[in-house]
Amino acid sequence: MEINELVQRVEDFRIARDWKQFHSPSHLAAAISIEAAELQEEFLWKSPSEVQSKIADPVQKVAIEEELADVLILALLLAKEINSDPSQIILKKLEKNAVKYPVEKARGSSKKYTNL
Amino acid sequence: MEINELVQRVEDFRIARDWKQFHSPSHLAAAISIEAAELQEEFLWKSPSEVQSKIADPVQKVAIEEELADVLILALLLAKEINSDPSQIILKKLEKNAVKYPVEKARGSSKKYTNL
């Protein structure tokens, strides 16, 4: 699906509920953080193998997907709110990251660019 | 742009750097939280009007877009990692939210569904 069509679906959901009034950029950013934390909670206290079992279980996987979807939905709403095109900001950030993390230096390393 | 093409671009970036080895679901979820916090920091201590001025300034807006893009990029990588289609999980979550927040009850209210 076109990402802009997804943005439209999310926006339609919001318009139908008249929620734009609550969605200041600060509140949306706070909400993204909160949903990101709920996503993290799905994995909290779990070993890597317990995480894999959870993902392999269709019922439990849905819980993870729902939290991840909440993060994406709110991120798309914030993009809409500040009038930015999600595809463009992603592609521009990938370009910038390509400069910060050149393949020859960053390959196989988890270091932050400031330490490369 | 198709969201799956975006996922492919993000995945290509990762493959070129051989970073998949670091991207366990738990680590990706932690990284999403961290980027969401950096996004929030763009608005920290600011009044609503200061936030609006920041968004209206093209240079400062880029900083916000970059943090938002980081959240989206990592969320797409986690979707890829757990083998989920971003469009589908978003649409399914919107359907579920439509049940939790029926238009007639949720319209114009910022209450959590548990309090509606």
Next chain:
Amino acid sequence: MEINELVQRVEDFRIARDWKQFHSPSHLAAAISIEAAELQEEFLWKSPSEVQSKIADPVQKVAIEEELADVLILALLLAKEINSDPSQIILKKLEKNAVKYPVEKARGSSKKYTNL
């Protein structure tokens, strides 16, 4: 109460439940983030006056205090886990912040030290 006595109470609670095995520094840091998000959720979508009403209501205030307490409890457990004295690290950080934010420059300003 002495902060070290509080640390001991928190540690006793943990020992009685044999939870130290789950409390790696990474997991504790993730848990602190999650509790911090739950604390934020208490204020989500609320205007400053709605936040003040919530704090002024004894029942609703308890919910805020419980989330704040969770953040403090986990932060004390992480200090214990890495063998650090909470009072000392707080006092040392205040000293460092006093250098980053000298009174004459920082007074009445919400700017980050990098922009002062």
Next chain:
Amino acid sequence: MEINELVQRVEDFRIARDWKQFHSPSHLAAAISIEAAELQEEFLWKSPSEVQSKIADPVQKVAIEEELADVLILALLLAKEINSDPSQIILKKLEKNAVKYPVEKARGSSKKYTNL
């Protein structure tokens, strides 16, 4: 050190810089989330043994302690802001947790109380 003396030190730091005006409960809660994320970033992409090496290195440990101190400092400021005593809210939460997580059920388990 008495926790209330620590609160006083943190408060003195704030008064000297006239920062109370920025410290609404919502902003402080956002700031706690942001600092909690910076704390998490210290451990991001690291294996358990890499985390242990980092903690064992005195220089790198200081970076962790500083982020942890920031979380504690802001949590104490929020307690002050909402007029709550940190010791009391911690002790009350431990009591409540003791009911949610009775020793006989919770011992050796990382399950959430809702699943015990």
